[in-house]
Amino acid sequence: MNPIAPDKQVSRRGFFELTLGWIAAMFAACASAVGAVRFLVPNVLFEPSLVFKAGKPEDFPDGSVTFLDEERVFLVRQGNTFRCLSAICTHLGCTVNRTGQGYHCPCHGSVFDDQGGVKSGPAPRALEWFLVTLSKDSRLLVDKNQRVNSDKYLVL
């Protein structure tokens, strides 16, 4: 018996129950939970590549804003400059429509100007601009991984 704190004394059996039994049980439970959650996070995505070729520069007439269905982006040409604007609303992910000079989201009514900036509605951020470069075979190459400011152009 411990003369100082007789109630606090831990028996050998109690010590091993605590360290080996309960801690092992907790560890197993946590590991199972982590494993199950990690299992649900996919390692490989079978989604289209975020880098794509939009076509030849001359396919897009001067002053045009072209919607590319598959990629959900607008390709904007002004003179000899090219830019690429995301058509995915920053609010809840609907595809925005081009209306007049700006863009309009049909789901919750966000309105964007022709630079993608929010004019009204619940959208928290401006529409995103993606990096446009020219590929070796003279096609417009859009990289949706790389976001740029609205004043960054590809000049040809």
Next chain:
Amino acid sequence: MKEFLPKRIWQWFERTRVGRSIFRVGLPQSNLERAQAMVSSFLLHVQPAKVNRHSLRASYSFGLGLISLYLFLILTFTGVLLMFYYVPSTDHAYNVMKDLQFVVSAGLIMRNMHRWAAHLMVIFVLLHMCRVFYTGAYKRPREFNWVLGVGLFLLTLGLSFTGYLLPWDQLAYWAITVGTNIAAYAPYVGPELKYVMLGGNAVGQEALIRFYALHVIVLPAIAGFMIAVHLFRVRKDGGLSRPDEPGDTVEQVELSRLPTNKTYGLMELARGTTPQVGRNPEDEVFSWPHLIFRELLLFLLVVAAVLFLAVFWNAPLEQLANPVHPPNPAKAPWYFLGLQELVSYSAFWGGVVVPGVLVAALVLLPYLDHNRKGVGRWFARERVVANTIFTVCLVIAIVLTIIGTLFRGPNWSWQEPWKKPPAVTESH
């Protein structure tokens, strides 16, 4: 006088050796047998042998919880049948819907019943919650059963929402896109939660199979288990709430306070001062036939109502899902349109904060409300403050839902339903 023929056949059967081995008690002839019939049957013993007259009054409970349970059973039955044809693949799911509509015998009826019963279940679970609130039935000792009920309400919404994606039509695709993007606004874990829910960055094959697994096994299994606990607690908490509940029946025996140096029979562990020798029996009648008859009648009515809806109105099916073009306006299921209306003002406040606070308030309600009065009566005067707060919230939710459903046209702009929507100019 000769008995009705099926009854005579039944009475012959229950006297045979086989019949006696299955049903220990036949059709009850005496009060003893009425009690035995309830206790000896697996399905019936969930219910008490005798039931208070007050609990049988349709004008008290309106049978709303029971109707919700029946709808869950109808949904399970039709859902399992639909599973025999359904393929959770973006290439096949929509075609299966068309097959169910035009090729499979009774396929249209099954799908219609499943859809209408799902809508009705959302309505009736909500009505049931309103009944429990307005009669103060969530108060001690029924606090935890209210919490379970709130969980079941959320599960009902989750089941309905996951089922919404499965037809893989435009409605499904965009409702889930909007819904999962709302989840992404949740603090800290939002984007990860959306990623795990969808199994990727956008609604696609991975999302479809995840929602399918949640819809056909995970959520129904949790809901089934919670319904069982919910019903168990109704009995353990003393049956349906009623105004003249004797105080001692609601006192929980605290096992830890009992002396440990003696042995106990079960009678002493039950609530109150039992056995209640020399007391007048409570105002009770035998469950067989008074309760059983009402339950079967209500089941018949619910099935008839769902069948009626399914025969005369078809479940909507829009065009094949098109990830490029949202329909204009893109709307969530109706029970989320109040939420969508809120989200159209602010995704974070409307989509996360308001619903989060509402759910937290519902869960904590029985522990925050210290008023013990007004149990077992509709709109008790003692509860005027609580009833007013609840009614205001309810009316706001209903008004927002009606606005989102009927008054929102293309581009989510204000649109009176009796006027023709303006032509939408779109150019890409």
